[in-house]
Amino acid sequence: MTMSEKALRPEEVLRIEYTPPRKGWMDQPLHMKKGTFCYSGGAKYLEYLGLPNPREWQPTDEDWKLPKNWKEIILEGMKDRLGKFRSFKLFMDICVRCGACADKCHFFIGSGDPKNMPVLRAELLRSVYRRYFTTAGRLFGRLAGARDLTEEVIKEWFYYFYQCTECRRCSVYCPYGIDTCEITMMARELLNLIGCNINWVIEPAGKCFRTGNHLGIEPHAFKDSIEFAADEASEITGVKIEPSINRKGAEILFVTPSADYFGSPHYYTLLGYLMLFHEIGLDYTWSAYASEGGNFGLFNSHEMLKRLNAKIYAEAKRLGVKWILGGECGHMWRVIHQYMDTLNGPADFLEVPVSPITGTRFENAASTKMVHICEFTSDLIKNNKIKLDPSRNDHWRVTFHDSCNPARAMGFFEEPRFVIKNVCNNFFEMPENTIREHTFCCGSGSGLGTDENLEARMRGGLPRANAVKYVHEKHGVNLLTCICAIDKATLPPLMEFWVPGVEVGGIHELVANALVMEGERERTVDVRGEPLLKAKEGSGNV
Amino acid sequence: MNLLYSLAGMAVLVLVVSVGVETAGLYRLFGVVLPYAAVAVFVSGIVYRVLKWAAVPVPFHIPTTCGQQKSLPWIKANNLESPYNSLGVVARMALEVLAFRSLFRNTKVDLRSEEQRIVYGNSKYLWLAALAFHYSFLVVLVRHLRFFTEPVPFVIGILQDLDGFFQIGVPTVYLTGVVLAAALAYLLLRRLADPKVRYISLPADYFALLLLLGIALSGILMRYFVKVDIVKVKELVMGLLRFEPSVPAGIGLIFYIHLFLVCALIAYFPFSKLVHMAGVFLSPTRNLTNTSRMRRHVNPWNYPVKVHTYEEWEDEFRDKMKAAGLPVERE
Numbered sequence: 001m002t003m004s005e006k007a008l009r010p011e012e013v014l015r016i017e018y019t020p021p022r023k024g025w026m027d028q029p030l031h032m033k034k035g036t037f038c039y040s041g042g043a044k045y046l047e048y049l050g051l052p053n054p055r056e057w058q059p060t061d062e063d064w065k066l067p068k069n070w071k072e073i074i075l076e077g078m079k080d081r082l083g084k085f086r087s088f089k090l091f092m093d094i095c096v097r098c099g100a101c102a103d104k105c106h107f108f109i110g111s112g113d114p115k116n117m118p119v120l121r122a123e124l125l126r127s128v129y130r131r132y133f134t135t136a137g138r139l140f141g142r143l144a145g146a147r148d149l150t151e152e153v154i155k156e157w158f159y160y161f162y163q164c165t166e167c168r169r170c171s172v173y174c175p176y177g178i179d180t181c182e183i184t185m186m187a188r189e190l191l192n193l194i195g196c197n198i199n200w201v202i203e204p205a206g207k208c209f210r211t212g213n214h215l216g217i218e219p220h221a222f223k224d225s226i227e228f229a230a231d232e233a234s235e236i237t238g239v240k241i242e243p244s245i246n247r248k249g250a251e252i253l254f255v256t257p258s259a260d261y262f263g264s265p266h267y268y269t270l271l272g273y274l275m276l277f278h279e280i281g282l283d284y285t286w287s288a289y290a291s292e293g294g295n296f297g298l299f300n301s302h303e304m305l306k307r308l309n310a311k312i313y314a315e316a317k318r319l320g321v322k323w324i325l326g327g328e329c330g331h332m333w334r335v336i337h338q339y340m341d342t343l344n345g346p347a348d349f350l351e352v353p354v355s356p357i358t359g360t361r362f363e364n365a366a367s368t369k370m371v372h373i374c375e376f377t378s379d380l381i382k383n384n385k386i387k388l389d390p391s392r393n394d395h396w397r398v399t400f401h402d403s404c405n406p407a408r409a410m411g412f413f414e415e416p417r418f419v420i421k422n423v424c425n426n427f428f429e430m431p432e433n434t435i436r437e438h439t440f441c442c443g444s445g446s447g448l449g450t451d452e453n454l455e456a457r458m459r460g461g462l463p464r465a466n467a468v469k470y471v472h473e474k475h476g477v478n479l480l481t482c483i484c485a486i487d488k489a490t491l492p493p494l495m496e497f498w499v500p501g502v503e504v505g506g507i508h509e510l511v512a513n514a515l516v517m518e519g520e521r522e523r524t525v526d527v528r529g530e531p532l533l534k535a536k537e538g539s540g541n542v
Numbered sequence: 543m544n545l546l547y548s549l550a551g552m553a554v555l556v557l558v559v560s561v562g563v564e565t566a567g568l569y570r571l572f573g574v575v576l577p578y579a580a581v582a583v584f585v586s587g588i589v590y591r592v593l594k595w596a597a598v599p600v601p602f603h604i605p606t607t608c609g610q611q612k613s614l615p616w617i618k619a620n621n622l623e624s625p626y627n628s629l630g631v632v633a634r635m636a637l638e639v640l641a642f643r644s645l646f647r648n649t650k651v652d653l654r655s656e657e658q659r660i661v662y663g664n665s666k667y668l669w670l671a672a673l674a675f676h677y678s679f680l681v682v683l684v685r686h687l688r689f690f691t692e693p694v695p696f697v698i699g700i701l702q703d704l705d706g707f708f709q710i711g712v713p714t715v716y717l718t719g720v721v722l723a724a725a726l727a728y729l730l731l732r733r734l735a736d737p738k739v740r741y742i743s744l745p746a747d748y749f750a751l752l753l754l755l756g757i758a759l760s761g762i763l764m765r766y767f768v769k770v771d772i773v774k775v776k777e778l779v780m781g782l783l784r785f786e787p788s789v790p791a792g793i794g795l796i797f798y799i800h801l802f803l804v805c806a807l808i809a810y811f812p813f814s815k816l817v818h819m820a821g822v823f824l825s826p827t828r829n830l831t832n833t834s835r836m837r838r839h840v841n842p843w844n845y846p847v848k849v850h851t852y853e854e855w856e857d858e859f860r861d862k863m864k865a866a867g868l869p870v871e872r873e
Contacts, residue, residue, distance in 0.1 A: 014655050020741040024543075050848065084843055086598040087826050093595075094821035097747050099739040100644075100668060103651040109660065119742050136813065143547060145744040171606045175638070175645045175672075176818055177827035179606060209850050210858075219859045220866035246869050288868060289852050302601075303847055310849040318852055338603055338834045342841050364613045368835035375613055382616060409604070411611030411624035411832055418617070433649055433662035437608040437623070466660045 008035075008455055010498060013110075013462070018103070020114035026127070026147055028115075030156045032059060035455030036111075038162055038198035038448060045206030046195065049304070053195025059158060064151065070194045071149055075132055077190045082133065087182040092129045094176050095122060101170040101180075106440050107163055110459030115160050118170035118180040124160055125187050128153060158196050161187040163456060165445035166299070166331075167404035172437050184446075189301045197300065201447035204296040208308050212291040213258035219246075219288035225261040226286055233274045233512075238521030241278045243286060246319070250285035251356060253316045256327025256373075257294040257485035266488045268527045269328055269506030272515075276377065276508065279386060279517045280357050284325065290315035293332040294485055298339075299447040306343040309335055312370075313344050323353035324370040328506050330403035330484030331445065333372060337410045341368040358383040372406075374415040374483060374507060381422045387516040392523060393424035394533040396479040396510070399471045400429070401464065401491070402439035403484035413437075416483055419507050423514035428475040434467035442482075444490035457490065458497050465498035472499050480504050545734065548748035552756055559802035563795055572798050573778055574787040580805035587812025588820055595824050603839035606827040612836075624832045631831055638828055642676075645669040668732070675725035678718040679754075681705060682761075685716070689779045713765060723758045726751055750816060753807050760800040770794040 021028065037059050046054035055065050067073065082089045101118040103109060108116040115121060123145070130137030130146035137146030147153070164184040171179035191197060207216035217225065223245055230241045244250065256273065260266045277284055290311045297304030316324055326336055341347065350369040353362040360379045362371045380386050400420055406412035413436050420427055434440055443460025444453075471477040480491060480502050491504040512527045525531050562568045609623025621630035622637065637643040650665035685702055688694045706714035730751045733739050764770055774790040775797055781788045811817065823829065856863070856871055863870050 010658070014653070014658060016653060016655075018651075018653070019737045025741060083598060084601060086595060086600045086824065087604065089598045090595055090821055090824055090826075093591075094815065094818040094825075096815045096818050097739070097742045097744065098645075098668060098672070099736065099742060100648050102738045102742070104649075109651055109653070114738065114741055117738065117742065123742065143745055145746060168606055171827050172608055173644055173647050175642055176822045177606055177638075177644065177825040179604070179827045182604070182827075210855075212855065218862060219868055220862040223866050223868055248869070288863075289855050307847045307849050310847070311852070314849075314852060336835070341835065342602055342839045343844065346838050360614070362613075363836065364611065364833075365835045367838045370835065378617075379614055382614070408606055408608070411607035411609055411620070413610050414617045415613060431662075438647075463660055466658070470659070 008458060008497070013455075013458060016110070016112040018112050025114060025120060025123070026142070030152060030159060032155075032159055033455070036163070036453065036459075037159055037456070038200050038450055038453045041195075041197035041199045041202030042206075045199075045202045046197070048206045049202070049209060051195070051197070051202075052193055055195065059155070064155070064196065066151065066154070066194050066196075070151075070154070073193050074149060074154075074190050077193045078129065078133070078186075081186055081189065082129075085182070085186065087179065088186050091122065091178045091183055092126055092133075095119060095126070095178055097123075098175065100173050100175065101178075104170045104173050105180075106165075106167070106169070106443055106463045107456070107460045110443070110462035111456075115156075116163060118174075118178075121160055121164055121180055122178070122183045124153070124156055125183055154191070154194070154196065157187050158191055161191065162198055162448060163460075165404070165441045165443065165448060165460065167441035167445060168408040169404070169438070169441065172408060185298075185302070188299065192301055198447065198450075200450040200453075201296050201299045204447075205300055205304055205308060208292050208296065212287075212289045212311060214292055214294055214296060215258045215262050217258060217262065217291065219291075222261070222286075222288040222291050229261060229267065229270050230274050233271045233278075233527075236271070236523070236525075236527060237275060237517050239275075239278065239517050239519055241274050243274060243277070244284075245286045246288055247285040248319050250319065251283040251322050252285070253290070253312075253319060253321040253324045254284045254286055254327070255290055255293045255312055255324060255370075257329040257332055258292045259294070259485040259489055260327055263485070263489055265492070265503070265505050265509065265528075266485055268509035268512065269488070271527045272506070272508030272510075272512030273327060273373070275512050275515055275517065276386070279515060280380065283356065285319060285321070287315045287319065293326055293329050293336075295332060295335045296447055298331055298335055302343075305335065305339060309340055310344050312340065313347055316347070316369075317349050322351045323365075324350070325353075325373060325376060326370055327373050328483040328485070328508060330405040330486060332405075332485070333412070334405035334409040336368065336370050340370070355379055357385050372412065372415065374412070374419055377508070377511060378415045378418045381419065388423055388511075388514040389516050390423050390425050390514050391534065392513045392526065392532055393510050394426070395526070395530065396424060396505075397426040397428065397475060397477045398424050398479045398481055398510070399427070399468065399475075399477045400435075400507075401442070401468075401480055401482040401487060402435055403482055403487055404439060404441050404445060406483060407439045408437055412483075416481075416507055420481060420510065423507075423510045426475075428471050428477055430467040430471050434463065440464040440467065442484075442487045442490050442494060444494075445486050449486055449490040454493075458494065461490070461494040462498065464491075465494050468495065468502055469499045472502055478502055481507055481510065483507055544743055544745045545748045547745040548752050551745075551749055552752045555753075555803065555806055556756070556799060559799050560795060563798045569789045569791075569798075570787075572802055573789040573793075574782065576805045577782060577801065578787075580809040584808040584811055587809075588817070591812050591817050592820050592824075595821065599842045600826045600830075601841040601843060603830055603834045604826055605830040605832050605834075607832050611832055626831055626833055626836075628831070631829055635823065635829055639822060642669055642672055645672060667728075671725045671728045671732070674721050675729065678722040678725065681718040682716075682722055682758075685718070689776050690783060692776075692780060711766070715766075719758065719762055719765070723755065723762065726755045726758060730755065746814060750810075750814060753803060753810070757800065757803045757807060760796060760803060764794075764796045764800055768794065768796045770797045
């Protein structure tokens with residue numbers, strides 16, 4: 001983790017004032033605090049993707065070099081979207097400002113900035129909606145909660161709509177189900193129309209469009225990565241593991257976020273997939289073209305979402321597979337579950353997924369034809385198709401972080417827990433107001449997980465970290481598991497900052513440790529190379 | 543400040559009706575014309591709003607899931623919080639509309655800096671006050687049917703008896719009237735006392751509460767303190783209903799204030815945040831099943847986009863792929 005010269009200290013960050021200033025929010029000038037915003041989207045990626053207004057600029061500049069008719073573009077864009085998304089139109093109209101959402105946002109809890117209250121975040125946009133799209137707003141202006149659209153407002157939008165991780169927690173508590181994620185998505189689409197986007201979203205999107213994955217890994221390097229991991233898995237287990245890539249005629253296409261084969265601790269989860277698929281003899285293939293399950297288009301626009309997602313079905317069709325299996329990822333699963341079929345379907349060239357091992361028909365994926373790895377694995381376990389030795393995870397005391405998207409956009413609660421409980425002996429839940437549908441974001445989702453934004457991330461991640469701290473102190477928890485690639489990348493620095501002594505890992509990393517493979521050598525270390533508890537005790541006795 | 547604007551608005555309303563009735567003697571305007579106009583605005587306004595919303599498509603299937611999805615048969619799915627069929631959606635919406643399910647989840651964050659701990663305490667007052675307000679308002683409304691019906695239906699008599707069950711005072715105090723005023727007062731005070739809620743409050747937020755409070759208080763005044771001739775009131779109302787409007791003389795100002803505020807409320811309703819009543823039914827995060835992978839959802843405006851095809855991709859990387867031994871479509 002790269003800390004700035006003046007390193008943040010937890011005690012300082014914890015001095016949070018929840019009482020807003022006396023002056024009304026429309027009169028509060030924007031203060032972009034260093035460490036709490038992301039840098040601008042690189043012009044070359046905008047150009048590559050054909051997005052508007054590529055230029056050199058930074059959010060700290062006085063002049064953002066907006067197109068001359070920027071105001072017209074934004075208002076036209078709003079009008080267009082108000083006619084296309086019922087959610088947007090409705091959520092602009094029906095909020096009663098009851099304040100139930102106010103203290104539900106992790107960014108508000110961690111910063112106390114009143115514009116991080118979901119209701120006020122939405123009002124940033126709603127006030128402009130009222131001014132230009134409602135009679136009361138046109139007539140009474142400020143008295144009706146309306147305000148003019150100015151460059152200041154654009155800057156405020158940029159700051160606060162890139163300080164929302166689209167986690168949907170507020171929508172759980174809203175009596176009308178108003179989902180700030182929808183509003184943030186609209187605001188980001190609008191900002192995108194005049195070229196105000198962030199690099200942490202645009203660069204991965206650009207790379208993904210070109211190479212097939214966010215990290216920009218070209219096919220030969222992709223092959224190297226997978227083969228390297230397979231070699232390592234072979235070495236750990238003593239069983240020869242040989243995955244295939246771009247193989248036509250395989251039964252299943254496996255798609256996972258690129259961080260799994262390039263990041264740590266994601267990598268250990270990748271070892272788990274490779275070992276599991278080998279052990280059950282799965283007829284599957286990787287794809288170097290569809291080498292990304294994640295989709296940073298979701299954090300840019302519905303159009304970019306569709307453009308990046310298209311390759312999954314296209315590749316499944318080209319390779320002639322029967323169905324698709326997806327790895328551990330958060331926002332990827334929002335896309336697969338709620339968008340893919342609508343955007344790029346119907347997938348009528350695929351079959352309703354059936355597990356070749358258990359014969360289970362995944363009716364819940366009958367149309368989209370894509371199954372979550374935890375659904376797949378829990379079905380294997382339930383049917384006793386794999387041999388597990390949970391004691392190989394005894395050195396871990398485990399808790400589980402529900403990732404926002406699988407939780408609140410899928411209802412994915414029991415499958416991961418079932419797998420965890422079968423592969424380890426020490427599992428402890430965090431307090432109930434911080435898990436399942438109430439789960440707190442890692443603070444870095446929706447493309448905000450970048451270094452220049454570190455203070456915002458540590459603040460936004462505070463509620464999650466604080467709940468981990470509770471089980472760390474109470475139960476000695478030392479492993480925070482999750483099923484999201486962004487979590488795996490951003491929770492480690494969060495833990496280092498708030499709860500030192502807690503590692504982060506994926507569920508299939510635990511599966512990798514527990515999986516007893518045919519012909520395997522005796523394991524003395526886990527997939528991280530850490531000695532197993534049994535081995536440790538043994539060596540202690542010598 | 544925003545409260546002051548709303549108070550001023552209320553004062554203007556009361557002044558207008560007082561001067562209009564007492565000084566100018568515009569009984570027909572306030573007793574006949576405005577009520578008809580207000581009802582017309584209310585009905586057409588609501589229809590207009592709902593049709594406007596309904597005309598906008600729901601391009602994506604985006605329910606907020608608050609419970610376990612339906613997946614493997616041995617995992618218990620939660621049809622209420624993550625509905626997998628229409629029955630589940632109806633039940634979820636019913637809970638939301640009739641019991642304010644989501645508001646019931648409300649918690650209050652408490653940061654204990656010294657212990658470095660955050661706790662989320664139960665916070666049901668908003669839910670309780672909202673429920674108390676809406677239901678007492680409903681009962682009061684139904685009770686008012688005795689002015690609109692001849693003969694008064696049996697059930698309304700029972701409702702009145704229940705509402706006045708404790709038989710306190712003469713005339714008997716209706717509990718719902720008291721609860722209504724108390725709940726509104728709480729909601730208003732909460733808006734002022736909680737700095738966060740005060741910060742987000744617009745003049746319109748205070749205005750809606752003040753208007754409702756004005757209606758409740760003028761009603762209470764009329765029933766218990768500044769009596770009006772109820773027989774004549776009913777004569778007026780029945781005349782309106784039969785479209786043979788006549789304004790009996792000598793009803794009393796307080797009635798006209800009450801009636802005018804009600805007219806203001808219902809005319810204001812469709813164009814204010816009060817339309818949440820109708821809007822909640824259309825909320826796509828609540829009224830859709832969580833079956834997004836089971837059944838395809840069609841977006842009526844889905845359009846083709848520029849994608850990076852496999853062929854384009856292979857063209858760029860073919861040499862590297864061949865060198866690495868990856869299969870290619872074209873040599």
